[in-house]
Amino acid sequence: MKSPIDIEGWTDGRILEHLQDFARGKYRVLEIGVWKGRSTIAMAQSITGVIYAIDHFLGSPGERETNHREAVSDPLGVYLDFLANIKEYGVGDKVIPMMVESHKVQFYLRCWSLLKPAGVMCGDDFGWKGVKEAVVEFFIERKHGQPMTFVDDKMWVVKKHN
Numbered sequence: 001m002k003s004p005i006d007i008e009g010w011t012d013g014r015i016l017e018h019l020q021d022f023a024r025g026k027y028r029v030l031e032i033g034v035w036k037g038r039s040t041i042a043m044a045q046s047i048t049g050v051i052y053a054i055d056h057f058l059g060s061p062g063e064r065e066t067n068h069r070e071a072v073s074d075p076l077g078v079y080l081d082f083l084a085n086i087k088e089y090g091v092g093d094k095v096i097p098m099m100v101e102s103h104k105v106q107f108y109l110r111c112w113s114l115l116k117p118a119g120v121m122c123g124d125d126f127g128w129k130g131v132k133e134a135v136v137e138f139f140i141e142r143k144h145g146q147p148m149t150f151v152d153d154k155m156w157v158v159k160k161h162n
């Protein structure tokens with residue numbers, strides 16, 4: 001199976017392997033922060049069901065003048081690259097793109113209801129203030145899901161209770 005490591009992104013090979021392990025055999029995974037699909041495609045390669053791939057494709061605040069500059073001038077172009085990549089890797093039928101703003105607790109609540117028990121919700125950029133606040137409030141203070149796992153200092157994963 002072709003590794004998506006060549007797709008522009010920031011998840012390294014070790015993180016992709018961990019994400020694939022989390023997604024393996026699951027019916028629903030919900031990922032927040034997908035960019036051009038590197039981590040999404042890795043999980044789609046091991047999932048049984050589908051991945052909701054959430055991103056506004058506008059880049060992360062704080063990275064819009066550096067890594068995500070392209071998203072400021074051409075967000076649709078980033079989204080189209082994402083679509084082209086899932087097609088090229090043959091996982092288009094396993095990925096449901098959702099072009100929306102996230103990182104609000106109310107949004108997490110709605111996403112959470114899309115997941116079946118034992119599904120997985122994960123995301124990037126835990127280091128950013130807005131992400132951290134929403135994730136901590138939703139999963140730690142309101143106690144949704146099983147204990148949070150970190151694949152690295154940015155990528156968080158939470159499993160829904162069985």
Ligand SMILES: C[S@@+](CC[C@H](N)C(=O)[O-])C[C@H]1O[C@@H](n2cnc3c(N)ncnc32)[C@H](O)[C@@H]1O
Binds near residue numbers: 008057059101
């Ligand atoms: C670091 S990138 C994701 C990288 C990707 N997971 C990989 O494998 O390399 C973070 C993504 O989060 C998205 N993002 C940041 N804040 C967001 C928000 N409030 N709502 C939706 N997407 C957001 C950005 O557009 C960007 O594509």
